[in-house]
Amino acid sequence: MSGPHLSAGSLKVGYDRRAVIGDLSLTIEASTVTAVVGPNGCGKSTLLRALARLLKPQAGTVYLDGEAITNLSTRAVARLLAILPQGPSVPEGITVRELVEQGRYPHVGPLNMLTRQDHASITRALALTDLSDFAHRTVDALSGGERQRVWIAMTLAQSASIMLLDEPTSFLDVRHQMEILELVSRLNREEGLTVVMALHDLNHASRFAHRILAMKDGAIVADGRGHDVISEELLASVFGVRAKIVHDDEAGSPICIPLGVFDADRPQVGRTTTP
Amino acid sequence: MTATSTLAMDPTIKDRRPLGARRFGLTLVAGLLLLVLLVAWSVMIGTGDISLGDAVRALLGRPSSRLDHTIVIRLRLPRALVGVVAGGCLALAGALSQAATRNALASPDLTGVSAGVVFLTVVAVGFGPSWIYHPDDLLLSPWSVLVGALGGAGAGALVLKLASQRKGDPVRLVLTGVIVGLLLATATSFVLMVWGSSATLEASFWFIGSLNARVWPHWNVLWPWAAVLVPVALAGAGWANLLQLGDDVAVSLGADARRARAGLFVVSATLTAGALVVVGSIGFIGLIGPHIARRLVGGDLRRVLPASLLAGAILLSAADVGARAFTTRALPTGTVTALLGAGFFLILLVRQRSR
Numbered sequence: 001m002s003g004p005h006l007s008a009g010s011l012k013v014g015y016d017r018r019a020v021i022g023d024l025s026l027t028i029e030a031s032t033v034t035a036v037v038g039p040n041g042c043g044k045s046t047l048l049r050a051l052a053r054l055l056k057p058q059a060g061t062v063y064l065d066g067e068a069i070t071n072l073s074t075r076a077v078a079r080l081l082a083i084l085p086q087g088p089s090v091p092e093g094i095t096v097r098e099l100v101e102q103g104r105y106p107h108v109g110p111l112n113m114l115t116r117q118d119h120a121s122i123t124r125a126l127a128l129t130d131l132s133d134f135a136h137r138t139v140d141a142l143s144g145g146e147r148q149r150v151w152i153a154m155t156l157a158q159s160a161s162i163m164l165l166d167e168p169t170s171f172l173d174v175r176h177q178m179e180i181l182e183l184v185s186r187l188n189r190e191e192g193l194t195v196v197m198a199l200h201d202l203n204h205a206s207r208f209a210h211r212i213l214a215m216k217d218g219a220i221v222a223d224g225r226g227h228d229v230i231s232e233e234l235l236a237s238v239f240g241v242r243a244k245i246v247h248d249d250e251a252g253s254p255i256c257i258p259l260g261v262f263d264a265d266r267p268q269v270g271r272t273t274t275p
Numbered sequence: 276m277t278a279t280s281t282l283a284m285d286p287t288i289k290d291r292r293p294l295g296a297r298r299f300g301l302t303l304v305a306g307l308l309l310l311v312l313l314v315a316w317s318v319m320i321g322t323g324d325i326s327l328g329d330a331v332r333a334l335l336g337r338p339s340s341r342l343d344h345t346i347v348i349r350l351r352l353p354r355a356l357v358g359v360v361a362g363g364c365l366a367l368a369g370a371l372s373q374a375a376t377r378n379a380l381a382s383p384d385l386t387g388v389s390a391g392v393v394f395l396t397v398v399a400v401g402f403g404p405s406w407i408y409h410p411d412d413l414l415l416s417p418w419s420v421l422v423g424a425l426g427g428a429g430a431g432a433l434v435l436k437l438a439s440q441r442k443g444d445p446v447r448l449v450l451t452g453v454i455v456g457l458l459l460a461t462a463t464s465f466v467l468m469v470w471g472s473s474a475t476l477e478a479s480f481w482f483i484g485s486l487n488a489r490v491w492p493h494w495n496v497l498w499p500w501a502a503v504l505v506p507v508a509l510a511g512a513g514w515a516n517l518l519q520l521g522d523d524v525a526v527s528l529g530a531d532a533r534r535a536r537a538g539l540f541v542v543s544a545t546l547t548a549g550a551l552v553v554v555g556s557i558g559f560i561g562l563i564g565p566h567i568a569r570r571l572v573g574g575d576l577r578r579v580l581p582a583s584l585l586a587g588a589i590l591l592s593a594a595d596v597g598a599r600a601f602t603t604r605a606l607p608t609g610t611v612t613a614l615l616g617a618g619f620f621l622i623l624l625v626r627q628r629s630r
Binding site for chain 1: 377379512513516517519520521523524526527528529530531569573574575577
């Protein structure tokens with residue numbers, strides 16, 4: 001299974017004059033799951049947004065299947081690459097199915113008429129995210145977790161082979177977190193979906209990703225399999241957290257247990273655990 | 276999405292359409308009926324009431340008297356039709372700009388667009404070529420719509436630019452819009468004073484906004500624009516739906532968000548200009564119409580846009596009929612819509628704050 005691959009050369013990205021990412025190159029192999037981890041403000045979202053052409057890099061290029069992404073029409077990109085940005089807002093009165101329908105936009109003709117295949121993709125996306133029963137409810141009446149699943153369903157309906165997810169599990173309870181991650185994992189195994197997701201939970205990252213990219217101050221400081229990346233030293237240097245790493249025999253992945261914040265970084269007044 | 280769920284289509288959800296969609300057909304039919312009744316009523320009342328039977332006979336080309344024919348066909352029918360189309364255009368313009376800016380308060384009057392239309396039109400009448408305005412019958416040339424649209428789009432773009440520092444604050448956009456609108460209204464008054472000829476009085480009548488004395492020549496200015504712009508606006512529903520989701524999502528789905536917004540905005544400003552050039556500055560239809568439409572048919576703009584068109588037509592017709600049926604003087608329609616709008620706007624503001 002090989003779909004298009006995504007790569008970036010010497011990316012420099014920022015907002016106004018402030019550079020968030022200095023000089024970053026990477027290649028995402030097709031049909032892999034990559035997790036981007038790092039503290040708040042390290043540039044995870046900025047990287048995903050730049051990879052998905054939502055942010056124009058100040059220097060460097062993003063390549064989609066070897067072609068500079070700026071040379072492709074935004075619609076052509078949308079057929080290959082989907083991104084779920086963080087915290088999108090929902091228009092009033094729109095129903096779940098209507099929102100998920102929007103995911104078909106890059107595939108429909110100029111008259112926006114949905115074909116049978118479009119409807120099949122929409123129905124499938126709803127089923128995959130457990131939303132079939134919610135299809136005709138209005139999105140603004142749903143809980144935060146349900147809304148997040150609606151957005152994921154919209155991204156799935158896009159039928160792109162590369163999917164970028166910016167903290168897809170935020171606002172979700174632990175069951176729905178697992179469901180999203182298992183879904184992503186399954187789509188990767190069964191359909192060769194390429195996934196890049198920003199995650200806060202290191203244990204999720206090591207459990208569900210083939211590859212972990214740890215970022216700090218806009219640069220990749222560690223890159224590899226969970227076993228190789230998740231270490232006490234990494235947690236200390238990247239997050240400033242004292243942690244214990246144990247091995248989970250069942251999942252076969254390392255688990256980190258944060259113990260406390262390093263004294264050197266912050267005074268330890270009433271702050272013992274900061275995940 | 277648990278391991279047990281299948282990839283197959285779920286057959287149980289097929290025919291349970293959402294409330295807004297199920298209501299859509301009913302809303303359109305009920306709205307059209309109401310509109311026909313309002314037009315009939317509008318034709319019947321005025322200086323010298325005409326019975327429904329006589330009005331219908333006149334409309335069918337067999338008037339009971341020559342006077343009936345004159346009143347119904349030459350005076351009241353064009354007035355009613357101008358009201359229907361101008362109201363529809365204004366509400367459609369409001370629905371488009373609300374979607375494009377993701378702001379429920381972004382109607383042409385509250386974003387400076389209407390004031391921009393009026394200002395540039397008045398300037399064109401005062402200093403432009405003479406063919407642009409026929410002073411005898413309050414009639415602007417069809418091409419003045421382009422001038423008005425330019426003024427409206429310019430003022431609207433300025434307001435959006437000024438308000439763009441804090442996106443997502445709906446009241447800021449409106450505040451900016453109202454301030455720019457006031458400045459433009461002052462500038463308009465200034466132009467009227469400088470120009471200060473016998474035409475001043477008539478121009479200020481146009482400015483107030485009314486359906487009084489709108490006859491076939493006015494209709495002939497309005498309908499070609501509506502015939503072009505309404506289908507264009509309705510075809511923009513797909514774009515408008517994407518823009519409603521925010522720029523990030525719209526771009527990630529493959530839309531050119533900037534161009535789409537600019538396009539919808541220009542269509543909205545031109546619709547506003549088309550209506551205002553004919554009926555003068557009639558306000559608030561663009562705010563109230565889309566809100567009623569959303570309430571009835573949900574949030575999908577493929578339904579909201581046609582429903583807004585209808586809601587605006589009904590609102591302006593009802594305001595016109597109301598102004599004539601319940602007052603003895605010829606109250607300008609704009610006054611009635613302003614009254615309606617002020618109340619409605621207050622309700623919206625209170626609800627927004629309590630959210």
